[in-house]
Structures are given as structure tokens and as C-alpha cells.
Amino acid sequence: MNGAAANGANLPLVLLSDRLAPLTSWEESIAEQVPCQIVVASLRTHEEIARNAATAQVVLLGAVEPFDEHAFAELPELRLVARRGVGTDNVDVAAAERHGVLVTNVPDASVEEVSDQALTLVLGLLRGVFAADRAMAQGRLDVARAAVDRGLPLGECTVGVVGCGRIGHRFVEKVRGVVGRVVVADPYVREVGGADVVPLSELMANSTAVSVHVPLSEGTRGLLDATLIGQLLPGAVVVNTSRAEVVDEAALAAAVRSGAVGGVGLDVVTDEDAWREIAVAGGNVVLTGHTGARGARSQETLRRTCAQQVVDFLSGRTPNHVVRALSTARAEG
Numbered sequence: 001m002n003g004a005a006a007n008g009a010n011l012p013l014v015l016l017s018d019r020l021a022p023l024t025s026w027e028e029s030i031a032e033q034v035p036c037q038i039v040v041a042s043l044r045t046h047e048e049i050a051r052n053a054a055t056a057q058v059v060l061l062g063a064v065e066p067f068d069e070h071a072f073a074e075l076p077e078l079r080l081v082a083r084r085g086v087g088t089d090n091v092d093v094a095a096a097e098r099h100g101v102l103v104t105n106v107p108d109a110s111v112e113e114v115s116d117q118a119l120t121l122v123l124g125l126l127r128g129v130f131a132a133d134r135a136m137a138q139g140r141l142d143v144a145r146a147a148v149d150r151g152l153p154l155g156e157c158t159v160g161v162v163g164c165g166r167i168g169h170r171f172v173e174k175v176r177g178v179v180g181r182v183v184v185a186d187p188y189v190r191e192v193g194g195a196d197v198v199p200l201s202e203l204m205a206n207s208t209a210v211s212v213h214v215p216l217s218e219g220t221r222g223l224l225d226a227t228l229i230g231q232l233l234p235g236a237v238v239v240n241t242s243r244a245e246v247v248d249e250a251a252l253a254a255a256v257r258s259g260a261v262g263g264v265g266l267d268v269v270t271d272e273d274a275w276r277e278i279a280v281a282g283g284n285v286v287l288t289g290h291t292g293a294r295g296a297r298s299q300e301t302l303r304r305t306c307a308q309q310v311v312d313f314l315s316g317r318t319p320n321h322v323v324r325a326l327s328t329a330r331a332e333g
């Protein structure tokens with residue numbers, strides 16, 4: 001669509017990224033409460049952002065549309081970026097602030113769903129059921145049996161949780177009653193009920209399964225690097241429901257191919273085809289296509305909260321869950 005043409009009526013233009021389409025009654029309710037136009041637009045590249053959001057005052061974004069300094073510089077009308085989700089790694093919040101744009105997110109809508117997804121992946125991988133299912137689809141009972149025969153009882157497994165914020169902590173609450181031991185690595189967390197807080201290298205060296213729950217930032221990019229992946233117990237499994245870039249994917253892929261890592265459950269990947277190839281070649285790879293936050297309840301909450309944030313903003317109220325750049329948050333104390 002063409003943003004300039006769509007804004008012909010001189011109403012504030014609110015764009016819904018096509019990654020969040022279709023428009024539902026929640027987005028439509030924005031225009032019922034405040035005068036504005038809601039339009040679906042593709043914002044996947046800088047060119048599309050510059051063209052389609054040229055006259056937009058508000059954009060509702062998914063997890064990957066690149067709203068960086070370059071994008072903000074092209075959008076003088078923009079006032080609000082509403083991320084319909086938790087992670088804001090695709091939005092340069094400091095650049096947004098420099099350009100007078102407010103950024104919001106929805107931090108608590110999918111804590112249950114993402115922690116459920118991580119739990120399901122960890123338990124399914126430890127028990128070998130995903131591999132058994134794939135083998136049975138090919139009529140290979142022998143392969144299915146071999147996959148399950150490798151697994152220890154869950155009560156003898158140690159699960160390592162990297163990042164113990166909202167999602168990681170909820171995951172700990174769920175998994176600690178099922179497995180033998182839970183260890184947590186998080187530089188900002190000193191104590192977690194039912195888990196031992198340990199350095200990351202100790203977690204990697206002692207866990208039967210590792211589940212990753214850190215946000216993507218310059219501090220966490222490549223956090224699980226080749227050295228740490230090399231310290232994993234033989235046959236350990238790795239689950240990532242946070243962001244692909246926090247793990248050295250090439251090192252993890254090599255470890256799965258060699259059998260050093262027993263399996264991976266990845267909700268987030270940078271190169272889906274590469275992981276599919278490893279799976280086709282017999283690697284124990286479970287992909288869930290960034291569905292971790294989805295579910296009947298969370299989708300509704302995400303849409304409702306995000307729509308309310310836009311209504312509040314356009315009505316002159318401060319929306320909830322404003323995201324601050326680290327430097328701003330520090331300066332504010």
C-alpha cells in the first residue's frame with residue numbers, strides 16, 4: 001500500500017505490519033475509539049518502511065521488521081512504535097528516542113505459552129519422543145527404540161536455564177518438579193527457589209538439557225559460543241525459545257551433526273533451511289517456527305494490550321509498558 005495515499009483523509013495513520021495481519025476486531029476497535037485510519041502494510045525492508053510508513057504516526061510491529069536509525073530518519077511523522085510482543089531487538093530504542101518516537105511492548109502476555117513451549121521441547125527431547133515419532137513416520141521401529149533407549153529418567157536429568165527473567169523463572173517453576181536438578185545462570189539473579197544459581201560455564205558442563213531465555217542485545221549476541229557448546233555433556237540437548245542470535249548457530253549445528261549434542265528444539269532460527277537439512281540427514285532437530293508465544297489466550301491478550309496502548313497514545317495518555325533505551329533508563333536512575 002501507499003502510506004501517503006491512505007492518509008488522504010488527514011486522520012492519523014496507524015499501520016499494522018503485515019506480519020501481524022489480519023486486522024482483527026481489536027485493531028479495528030482503535031479507530032472506533034480515536035479518529036484514525038488503520039491500514040495493513042508490509043514493513044519487511046528499509047525500502048518498504050520508507051515507502052509504506054512515510055506518513056504513519058503509529059506502527060504496530062512484529063519481531064523482525066528493522067526499525068533502526070536509518071528507518072527512523074526516513075519517518076518524520078512517526079510518534080509510536082508498538083511492538084506486539086516482548087523482544088524489542090528489531091527496534092533501536094535509543095534511535096527512536098533521538099527521533100522523538102515512543103516504543104512500547106507487551107512483556108507479560110505470553111510468559112505461560114513460551115515457558116510451556118520450552119518445557120515441552122526439553123521433556124520431549126530428553127525422552128526421545130520427537131525422534132521416535134519421526135522414525136515411526138518412516139516405519140523405523142528400530143530407530144524409534146534406539147532414540148528412546150538413549151534417554152535417562154527425567155528424575156536423573158539436570159536442566160540448565162540461561163536467563164531467569166519472566167519466562168525463564170516461570171520455566172523453572174514448571175520444570176523443577178519434573179527433573180532431578182535445575183541450575184540457573186543469570187548475572188542479575190542471585191537466588192531462585194528450587195534451583196542453584198551457577199556460572200554459565202558450570203551450567204553448560206553439568207546440564208542434560210539447556211533452555212535459553214535471554215533477550216537479544218549486544219551483551220548476549222553469540223552468548224552460547226563454540227567454546228561453551230563444546231563444554232556440554234555428551235548427548236545433552238539445547239532448547240532456544242528466545243532469539244536465534246544468542247547462540248552460535250554454526251557451532252550448534254556442527255555439534256548436532258557430529259552427535260556431540262543429542263538434539264535441539266529451536267523456536268527461533270536464522271536459517272531454517274540449514275536446520276531442515278540437518279534434520280533430513282538424521283539430526284535430532286525440532287523446529288517450531290517462532291510459535292512459542294502463540295496460543296488461544298496469548299494472541300487475544302497481545303492484540304488487546306497493543307490496541308489499548310495505541311488508543312492511549314492517540315488520546316494523549318502515556319501507554320503502559322514504555323520501553324526505554326538502556327542509557328536513558330540508567331540516566332533516570
Ligand SMILES: NC(=O)c1ccc[n+]([C@@H]2O[C@H](COP(=O)([O-])OP(=O)(O)OC[C@H]3O[C@@H](n4cnc5c(N)ncnc54)[C@H](O)[C@@H]3O)[C@@H](O)[C@H]2O)c1
Nearest residue numbers: 086087163164165166167185186188214215241242292293
Ligand atoms: N519465542 C517467542 O515467541 C518469544 C516470545 C516472548 C519472548 N521471547 C524472547 O524471550 C526473551 C526473554 O523474555 P523475558 O520476558 O523472560 O525477558 P526478561 O527481560 O524478563 O528476562 C530476561 C532475563 O535474561 C537475563 N539475562 C540478561 N543477560 C544475560 C546473560 N548474559 N546471561 C544470562 N542471563 C541474562 C536478565 O537478567 C533477565 O533476568 C525475550 O527478550 C524475547 O527475545 C520469545
